[in-house]
Amino acid sequence: MAQIEAMRAVCFLLAICAVSVLPCSSACPKYCNCSDFGNEYTVYCRGENITAIPRDIPKNTSRLDVCFTPITMLRKGDFVDMPKLKQLNVWWNLNLTMVELGTFDNLPTITSLGLFNNSFTKLPTGLFDSLKNLKTFDAHNSKLETIQHGLFTDHPTLQEIRLPLNNITGLEDAAFGGLPHLTSLYLSSNSLTSLNPSVFEGSPKLKSLDVDDNAITAISKDTFAGTNFELLYLNRNAINTVDVDSFSNLKSLQYVSLDQNNIKDLQDVFKDLPQLQSVSLFDNKLTSIEGVFQNLPKLGTLSLNGNQITKISSTTFDSVPAMTSLSLSNNAIAEVESGAFRNLDSLDSLYIDNNQIPEISLAGLHSLTTLTMNVNNLQRFPTDLEDANQLTYLTLTSNPIKEPLDEQLSVLHRLSSLYLSGITSLKLAGTLNPKALCGLDALEAVWIKGNELVSIPPTTFECTPSISGIWLSNNNLTELSPRLFHGLTELNWLDLTDNQLSHLDPDTFVGLDKLRSLSLIGNNFTNMAHVAPALAHLPILLYQTLDNNPFVYLGRDSFPMPMKHVNSFSVSKTHIRVIEEGTFSADTFPNLTRLELEQDDSLHFLPGNMLDGLDNLTSMLAYGDPFHCDCQLKAFVTWLREQVNPPYVSATCASPPSLKGKDLTDVPLASLTCDCQQVEVPSIDTSGSDNFTREGQTAMLNCKVSGCPEAEFFWTTPTGAMLAVESGFPRMEVLDSGTLVVTDAREEDTGVYTCTAVNYRGKASKEVSLHVGNKQ
Ligand SMILES: *[C@@H]1O[C@H](CO)[C@@H](O)[C@H](O)[C@H]1NC(C)=O
Ligand SMILES: *[C@@H]1O[C@H](CO)[C@@H](O)[C@H](O)[C@H]1NC(C)=O
Ligand SMILES: *[C@@H]1O[C@H](CO)[C@@H](O)[C@H](O)[C@H]1NC(C)=O
Ligand SMILES: *[C@@H]1O[C@H](CO)[C@@H](O)[C@H](O)[C@H]1NC(C)=O
Numbered sequence: 001m002a003q004i005e006a007m008r009a010v011c012f013l014l015a016i017c018a019v020s021v022l023p024c025s026s027a028c029p030k031y032c033n034c035s036d037f038g039n040e041y042t043v044y045c046r047g048e049n050i051t052a053i054p055r056d057i058p059k060n061t062s063r064l065d066v067c068f069t070p071i072t073m074l075r076k077g078d079f080v081d082m083p084k085l086k087q088l089n090v091w092w093n094l095n096l097t098m099v100e101l102g103t104f105d106n107l108p109t110i111t112s113l114g115l116f117n118n119s120f121t122k123l124p125t126g127l128f129d130s131l132k133n134l135k136t137f138d139a140h141n142s143k144l145e146t147i148q149h150g151l152f153t154d155h156p157t158l159q160e161i162r163l164p165l166n167n168i169t170g171l172e173d174a175a176f177g178g179l180p181h182l183t184s185l186y187l188s189s190n191s192l193t194s195l196n197p198s199v200f201e202g203s204p205k206l207k208s209l210d211v212d213d214n215a216i217t218a219i220s221k222d223t224f225a226g227t228n229f230e231l232l233y234l235n236r237n238a239i240n241t242v243d244v245d246s247f248s249n250l251k252s253l254q255y256v257s258l259d260q261n262n263i264k265d266l267q268d269v270f271k272d273l274p275q276l277q278s279v280s281l282f283d284n285k286l287t288s289i290e291g292v293f294q295n296l297p298k299l300g301t302l303s304l305n306g307n308q309i310t311k312i313s314s315t316t317f318d319s320v321p322a323m324t325s326l327s328l329s330n331n332a333i334a335e336v337e338s339g340a341f342r343n344l345d346s347l348d349s350l351y352i353d354n355n356q357i358p359e360i361s362l363a364g365l366h367s368l369t370t371l372t373m374n375v376n377n378l379q380r381f382p383t384d385l386e387d388a389n390q391l392t393y394l395t396l397t398s399n400p401i402k403e404p405l406d407e408q409l410s411v412l413h414r415l416s417s418l419y420l421s422g423i424t425s426l427k428l429a430g431t432l433n434p435k436a437l438c439g440l441d442a443l444e445a446v447w448i449k450g451n452e453l454v455s456i457p458p459t460t461f462e463c464t465p466s467i468s469g470i471w472l473s474n475n476n477l478t479e480l481s482p483r484l485f486h487g488l489t490e491l492n493w494l495d496l497t498d499n500q501l502s503h504l505d506p507d508t509f510v511g512l513d514k515l516r517s518l519s520l521i522g523n524n525f526t527n528m529a530h531v532a533p534a535l536a537h538l539p540i541l542l543y544q545t546l547d548n549n550p551f552v553y554l555g556r557d558s559f560p561m562p563m564k565h566v567n568s569f570s571v572s573k574t575h576i577r578v579i580e581e582g583t584f585s586a587d588t589f590p591n592l593t594r595l596e597l598e599q600d601d602s603l604h605f606l607p608g609n610m611l612d613g614l615d616n617l618t619s620m621l622a623y624g625d626p627f628h629c630d631c632q633l634k635a636f637v638t639w640l641r642e643q644v645n646p647p648y649v650s651a652t653c654a655s656p657p658s659l660k661g662k663d664l665t666d667v668p669l670a671s672l673t674c675d676c677q678q679v680e681v682p683s684i685d686t687s688g689s690d691n692f693t694r695e696g697q698t699a700m701l702n703c704k705v706s707g708c709p710e711a712e713f714f715w716t717t718p719t720g721a722m723l724a725v726e727s728g729f730p731r732m733e734v735l736d737s738g739t740l741v742v743t744d745a746r747e748e749d750t751g752v753y754t755c756t757a758v759n760y761r762g763k764a765s766k767e768v769s770l771h772v773g774n775k776q
């Protein structure tokens with residue numbers, strides 16, 4: 001009975017299938033996408049619901065992809081009746097661990113087979129036997145461990161085999177042998193420790209081998225015997241020996257890269273290779289390359305960065321006349337013999353940064369356009385520069401060159417970028433020869449950073465009127481001639497970061513209509529009025545230009561000319577203590593949208609109407625300022641609350657303890673109070689100040705400030721410098737008590753000093769005269 005029931009059920013099922021399968025066979029299989037690309041019918045089956053290869057794939061399919069499925073095995077009979085199939089990819093099926101022999105038996109039309117990103121450790125011998133037209137096979141990123149003799153061996157049509165990112169440790173004899181059409185073999189990122197010469201036997205067209213990222217330890221003279229490789233990629237292995245004659249039979253060899261191995265010696269390895277164009281050997285352990293590169297008529301690119309080479313002799317590059325690019329940076333080269341480059345007439349680029357070269361002659365380098373020699377031991381500028389007069393890019397940064405820079409560079413009429421930072425002779429001179437840049441008619445950008453320059457002659461850039469970038473950061477410039485940049489109508493970038501400028505003539509940047517980026521960050525400006533007029537006319541974004549200067553005060557007088565182009569203004573990382581009413585107004589900053597006063601260490605309060613009238617302002621950032629949230633901020637917070645469209649303000653209270661960390665905009669107005677018996681304008685007492693001292697002596701000028709709430713105060717010197725506690729000004733220090741101490745007094749210190757104190761109720765100031773007399 002049970003048997004009959006079962007048979008009935010089977011019959012019933014068969015009937016359903018017959019009805020349902022027929023119409024399906026011409027449509028797209030379930031869970032698949034089908035599309036016609038011209039005459040190519042493509043079926044794409046993807047996803048967890050595909051538990052077996054669909055049976056109803058249209059007959060005319062020419063490309064089939066099966067991916068992201070839980071299929072565990074490919075079986076004989078999975079792929080049938082696809083007489084037009086050319087390309088089959090079964091990929092990213094992480095549970096697919098087995099392929100049965102015969103799986104591809106009925107697919108003679110396939111030319112491209114991809115079995116990548118699956119999980120099989122081995123493919124059966126004979127798997128490809130019936131694929132009589134197979135040209136490319138790809139099984140990258142699977143878990144293959146070995147390639148046995150017979151899997152690929154003696155296949156009549158294979159051209160390209162891709163097996164990167166597997167775990168292949170062994171290649172059996174002739175694994176890739178007997179492949180008359182094989183041209184490219186990719187085996188990178190596997191676990192090979194050696195290359196057995198018989199592996200490639202009988203594959204005469206094999207041109208390209210990629211075994212990067214394996215663990216191969218040696219190349220012997222047999223490794224490539226009988227092959228005709230053109231391209232060899234052997235990077236990032238563990239190669240420590242390359243035998244003499246390893247490459248000598250490879251008369252078609254064009255490209256070899258052996259980067260990041262442990263090679264110490266290559267004597268006679270690269271010899272008489274008529275087609276060799278490029279050799280890369282960076283990050284190895286070579287100490288000498290004498291005699292290594294011999295008679296290589298086409299060698300164009302040689303990279304030897306990151307070895308331990310100590311010397312370039314006059315014969316090292318004797319017989320490599322076609323060289324165009326030579327990289328020797330990060331070695332230990334302490335000697336370059338004179339004439340070392342005399343036969344490198346085609347050399348375009350020479351990179352020899354980070355060596356210990358004391359002197360270098362450029363004789364013979366008639367085509368050189370790029371020379372980088374940063375961080376060497378140069379004692380003098382490169383010689384025979386007239387031979388290298390095609391140079392466009394020259395970097396000599398960080399060299400202890402003692403030779404003064406006069407007009408040596410003047411023959412470099414094509415030079416466009418020049419790096420002269422950290423040069424000893426410039427440090428010793430403290431200035432530039434006014435003619436140093438003359439003759440450099442094509443100069444576009446010059447870097448003269450970190451040279452302790454105290455001054456720059458006003459005519460320095462007269463010879464380079466079309467220069468577009470000047471980098472002068474990290475020097476000791478205290479003054480700039482107002483003529484220095486005149487006429488530089490093409491100047492785009494000007495970097496004066498980290499100098500000691502305290503005053504700029506208002507005409508300093510006149511005519512620099514193309515200036516887009518200017519930095520005066522990290523200078524010694526204490527008084528905004530000493531720098532703002534120079535910036536007022538610049539049509540540039542003054543964003544962050546003035547950060548990190550020791551300003552102490554901003555007021556109406558700080559911007560004597562309207563900053564009419566300024567959208568975004570930042571004076572962050574300063575010591576501003578006082579911002580007076582009216583500093584920022586529609587007159588001084590008609591176009592201001594963003595104001596930054598961040599990380600100021602002294603800004604405790606803001607005037608009530610500080611932002612009034614700045615209708616275009618969208619944000620004021622004062623993050624990191626130590627605001628005292630007391631009665632002094634009440635007017636500002638009130639103003640902010642009253643605005644219909646207030647700007648975004650980021651500011652937090654630093655005190656009192658009860659409000660610490662609170663956003664200014666969230667503080668209840670009622671908590672903004674001061675503990676004063678009587679709120680009053682500050683008053684100043686300067687009594688007891690010295691009115692006379694002698695040169696070299698010390699004078700004390702007192703400023704005792706009283707009033708509640710506590711006022712902020714600063715001193716203004718006769719030269720207009722504005723100083724407060726911790727201003728870091730030479731010879732003049734402001735004490736917490738208010739006293740200004742002038743040490744080592746000089747005659748020019750004579751004059752009127754003003755102490756100014758400000759709280760939210762008002763301002764007081766008092767003058768004190770000091771006379772510095774001659775030494776007795
Ligand atoms: C291939 O077969 C499908 C389904 O039978 C059909 O829709 C499509 O037009 C055919 N395409 C070609 C190029 O023959
Ligand atoms: C078929 O294509 C559609 C639209 O491109 C996509 O949303 C769907 O996931 C695809 N289905 C399969 C099985 O790839
Ligand atoms: C797979 O089948 C389940 C159940 O029939 C269905 O909910 C799910 O949407 C299907 N997934 C895809 C990718 O078609
Ligand atoms: C693969 O198989 C494991 C169990 O062997 C199963 O837990 C997992 O869901 C399967 N993954 C896929 C994608 O089907």
Ligand SMILES: *[C@@H]1O[C@H](CO)[C@@H](O)[C@H](O)[C@H]1NC(C)=O
Binds near residue numbers: 092117141
């Ligand atoms: C292969 O699978 C891994 C996950 O195992 C994935 O990260 C990777 O992107 C896949 N690569 C390709 C080419 O499909």
Ligand SMILES: *[C@@H]1O[C@H](CO)[C@@H](O)[C@H](O)[C@H]1NC(C)=O
Binds near residue numbers: 143145167169
């Ligand atoms: C590589 O194969 C070895 C055995 O030959 C095995 O121990 C190791 O786990 C495999 N590594 C990976 C990443 O599959």
Ligand SMILES: *[C@@H]1O[C@H](CO)[C@@H](O)[C@H](O)[C@H]1NC(C)=O
Binds near residue numbers: 430452454476
């Ligand atoms: C330049 O300034 C640095 C640091 O500000 C200082 O150490 C150096 O002595 C100065 N050099 C000269 C020549 O003034």
Ligand SMILES: *[C@@H]1O[C@H](CO)[C@@H](O)[C@H](O)[C@H]1NC(C)=O
Binds near residue numbers: 564565
């Ligand atoms: C003011 O800012 C706008 C918008 O950024 C700009 O287009 C305009 O040129 C600026 N006005 C002046 C005078 O710079």
Ligand SMILES: *[C@@H]1O[C@H](CO)[C@@H](O)[C@H](O)[C@H]1NC(C)=O
Binds near residue numbers: 586591592613614615
């Ligand atoms: C706001 O900017 C516009 C155009 O940038 C300008 O015309 C207007 O005068 C500015 N208004 C104020 C109050 O600054």
Ligand SMILES: *[C@@H]1O[C@H](CO)[C@@H](O)[C@H](O)[C@H]1NC(C)=O
Binds near residue numbers: 691692
């Ligand atoms: C300087 O101060 C002394 C007293 O400390 C006073 O006698 C003298 O008149 C003052 N000189 C001037 C020029 O004010």
Ligand SMILES: *[C@@H]1O[C@H](CO)[C@@H](O)[C@H](O)[C@H]1NC(C)=O
Binds near residue numbers: 478728
């Ligand atoms: C500039 O400021 C630095 C640091 O505060 C100081 O050492 C130096 O003496 C100042 N130089 C001048 C010229 O003011």
